Amino acid sequence: MTTVNDNSSEYITNSSSSSSAGLKSLITVIILICVCISGFISRLFSIIRFESVIHEFDPWFNYRSTVYMTDNGFYNFLNWFDDLAWYPLGRIVGGTVFPGLMVTSGAIHWFFHMINIPIHIREICVFLAPIFSGLTALATYLLTKELWSKRAGLFAAAFIAIAPGYSSRSVAGSYDNEAIAIFALIFTYYLWIRSIKTGSIFWSSCTALSYFYMVSAWGGYVFIINLIPVHVGFLLLLGRYSLRLYVSYSIFYILGLILSMQIPFVGFQPVRTSEHMIAAGIFILLQAYTFFDYLYNKLRYVRNIETIFFNLSVIISIIVFAIVVLLTYTGYIAPWSGRFYSLWDTSYAAKHIPIIISVSEHQPTTWTSFFFDLHLLICLYPVGAWFCVKDLNDERVFILLYAVFASYFAGVMIRLMLTLTPCVCILAAIALSKTLDYYADAESSEMVSNFDDSVSICDETENDENNQDLDNNAENIDETDDDDQNFLTSNIKIIVVTCIAMMLLLFIVHCTWITATAYSSPSIVLVSYNSDGTRAIVDDYREAYYWLRQNTPEKARIMSWWDYGYQIAGMSNRTVLVDNNTWNNSHIALVGKAMASNETEAYKIMTMLDVDYILVIFGGVIGFSGDDINKFLWMVRIAEGEHPKDIKEKNYFNENKEYRVDKSGSPILFNCLMYKLCYYRFGELYTDSAQPSGFDRTRSVEIGHKNFDLEHVEEAYTSANWIVRIYRVKKLSNRFQAKDALEKSTSSLSEESFEKNHRKGVILNKPHVKKGTKKSIHRT
């Protein structure tokens, strides 16, 4: 499918000068449709391999709130107090969520049900991201068309449709804000370019509306509200001020400001936080500049007026800056948030907010992942930027600024690769299109290519009054290959074009492969391969979550590490203590402390927090690396941040300063709740026939502490491959029944000793899991 697109977009470059406008637009439409379809289809690997299911962690919350919204209506959703999250605090969902995603799928759901198509909301949620990536391809086409040409636009659309950097967050089932936000981002940029080109109020109002949609969808709207002002500022600096710029920015800023404040989660932030101050400052500066410009036109006869105005502008910008600093200092404007800080100072988060750095998608990007996610495009991207610099105009300043900022952010945080990808696609498309203009055209002398440019421009108008002689012309042009004028022979051209086509083919292969292997795993369903190559599905997560849903009291409170909070709430429908909306660090630290303390201490915390069940993820039986033992040091660190007296990270290392679970491990580690819950009765299990019992296959060691009993908790459920282990917290024992309890304990003891004689044997046919999971997702 994708090969067809690229070939046909090459075809259009060939035929651009000789086809009529009607045929050309028909081909354009067909290519765009093919691009959308291929973008959609290439994201369905997870559905074909697994099933139509919501992936990962955050999407489960989005799904749950969408279901809530479709069941209870939009206003109830805005007022929703979610009592399943953050026990005992709860969460006001309406005010702490970007509702764009839920509203979008809710609207689609409503529409389908209005015309009596009884589609389940889950299907809409699963397929929303692929559908929107088709729309993103269209928006990219429009944007590139404005920036360069239609041909480049077609290339850009084809690139963005399959680029792994984007499909990593928009495969079917990955129901997250980014799924729709990238579309909103690109479309807003398109409308912005359109409005500074025309200077029309209509287009700038459209920009503001699209910006509103973006604000409602994703926190990344800050990128827009900073990039556009920076663009305006740069245009002023470059002396490219025009009335069009004034009209479009003023309208966009005011409308966008008012609209963005309608989102409850954003509220007054646009006027009260530092992140938004560039926009306001540029707005004031632009007004001042316009005023001076007006005066300058009136007072042109006064001598030295230019110097006066220049000085005045400088003074005003200093004053504006000083006011912002002052307001920040006095507290009217909130300083930059920690997450924003960590973008500038990469070590900031490591020092102050371990919870941010503990998420693997917040790690700095390695250079390999640039190639991994963008392949050929990352090489073409500087070329495109250079072409833009060489042939600069108002809108190309914008794409250059976008490229600079997005490259920086993508280097800081792996997750922000996503915002870089569209820009890379656009610039690479420009580079490729410009190259092919030279090499893929039949006429290629300097003179003729100049004409060709002009022809392609005038082709955009749809006037086809005099097409009668076109065929004649094409023939004539074909004959113009003069040997003395051309430094390029047709052979060289063919070789170059073939090479480019080959590289594009390789790009397609790479994209498909990456999307299929790396980004299409739902992560709640794992796959293992048996020795005969057959695929076995490891469905432990859902098994255990479903057990919780069916067989625990409705109001049961589950303690687990925050990673699983959304999944438990979504799949088990039970109350959790902490979840992926990590807004309350001390609460998370308390859970971390409970996990890191010994059983008695942990029991105190758990009774304090009314915990009924504890859930831990343990991969030692099948060799699943993303388990809680591997994440445990982060729990300790976060707990230490809040409770430095009780929890010390160094206690969990052995004498060699290593974190180990084998015999050399630290005794404090062996006695902490997490270790005990993960390895309870694991010492009796033979995981590998060549190894002693209690061999941990994830860490490839025999565990150091076996045969211990649990005092305050009991095993409630363990999934088939032991990945999820759930424990029930026992109620405080009743003192008057001590006699009974004694009897019971003696009887159970005798039973156990009886059983011990029989405890032998290994599990048959246990599946083997490939170690390591998807890189950007598994949190360490």
Next chain:
Amino acid sequence: MGQEQEHLVNTKVERTLDLVSHLPKEIISVTFENRGTKSARYYDYCVEPQHVNDVGYVGAIVRGKNSGDQTNLPIKQETTDKTKGTIYRIELPNDLRSSQTITLEIEVVHINALRLLPTEIVQHERQLVLYKTNAYYYSKYSTQTQKTIVTLPTDRAESYTQAPKPVAKNEQTITYGPYENVAALTRNEISLHYENNNPFLTVNNMKRWIEVSHWGNIAVEETIEMYHSGAKLKGPFSRLDFQRQQNSYSAVKTFKTSLPAAAKDIYYRDEIGNVSTSSVREMHDQVEIEIRPRFPLYGGWNTYYVLGYNVPSYQYLFNKGNQYVLKMRLIDHVYDDQLLEQVTIKIVLPEYVHNIEFYPSMHDTDIKRLRNEKHYTYLDTIGRSVIVITKRNALFQHIQDFEIHYTFDKIMLLHEPMLIIFSLFGLFCFVIILNRLNFSINHEENNEIRIRIKGIWNQLMEHNIKRTSFYQKLDELLNTFKTNKDLKIYNEQRKKFENELKRIEQNFNNLQTKIKADSVETAEKIAEFQQLDAEQRKITQLLCGNTEKLVNGKIKKQAHGDEEQNLRLKIRDINTRISTILNQY
């Protein structure tokens, strides 16, 4: 209750009490004789007052005749009497005349009759149940000789009542009797406390959704809430112990469901997605699904799932003209020894169906039909009629066919395709009209002028392309002339090209005059363009002249080369200027 009934006497009764599953099943083979004078029409089967609520099913067949034709006899439940219990009146196939005998085989299934003792067990314990029953056959009539054979699931019985003698236990079976001459309505309670680890599965709520399409498909979906009704699990569940498979006696790991043989597109899922642990086996008369819930079911544990499939409608839907009959199973097999406590069946018929009549199976008396509902699905306009039926305590024995008769005009099959065709047609018409309307607020001439200027520019471009190509051809001509020195062809061709160029120039003039009225600026630009063009023509002529001279030998090659270089540079300069003019646009 006729007087003559009193004269019936049970001559021989053999009770087989099957306690293997969680539903105790009694098969009573009764031979009775009419000792009265009048012929008997009915035989009354009685249930003890304490077991009245336990009875899930009573069925009777005539035994011993041709075994192929064993239809169930009609049974009517009479009023319940607190002291005597319930009476089920079995209608005999034909009147039993005086001193005739007949043998009936009565099948009774008891539900919820087993008491769990203890009610809570730990993981490795066996499940023990207590069952109480009458040692004698409880009957309205006196019984001459009778025997009760109890079959237990295992040979382990904690205790069983040893009286009235004789009682004999032989491995899994316990035989009570034979007893002679027991009077009517005699009760003698015996209790059995024994081990039963068979699956105690109970479906507490089942919804069955049958959607009929006249396009050849019937979709069936069963939504099942199920729990393990055995002794509750007390204390921890250990996966380690479970995996060793030594002592998880009472847990239910899998069970089998059979579907119709034609079932396809089977899905088995729950609220959070597909349940990946199940296997389908196709057999010649059925499709067997081995359902493995996500987790093993211990006592008191619940699960929930949805099982759906499609079957082709030709097996179940019959029609004659516009009269249709749907004949299929009201409930289907869920698992062996099933107990479905509450079943709701919804049958969705196609749109525009009328005269709906519902006929349950002859023997299914305790089903309830609720008001029809409406259901809207793909391309529906008035909604489909949904027939809603509920039933309590459905057992394996209740799997029976129902019939629905309705009328449907076949022409209405075209309704849905037509709906699509006409709505698309309407859409296209709308777009066509919309495209031809002008919504702009300011209807000004400017716009038209702009379009006209655009058109002129386009024409200019076209001509320019032609122009350049002719110049190039001329160039080529010169080159060929240089080599072959054929003056005749050269002159001919040159004249042709120059004529063409002249024509193009004429065109430029026309364009200029045309645009003058609209935009002076454009006209000026065109004039500039023309000027450049004229210059180029002049230079080209010079070039031609030079070449002619060279060919005639009037100037030297060297001088000609320099001159040519010079002129070509000029041409290139002109060309760039022309393209800047054109690019301005």
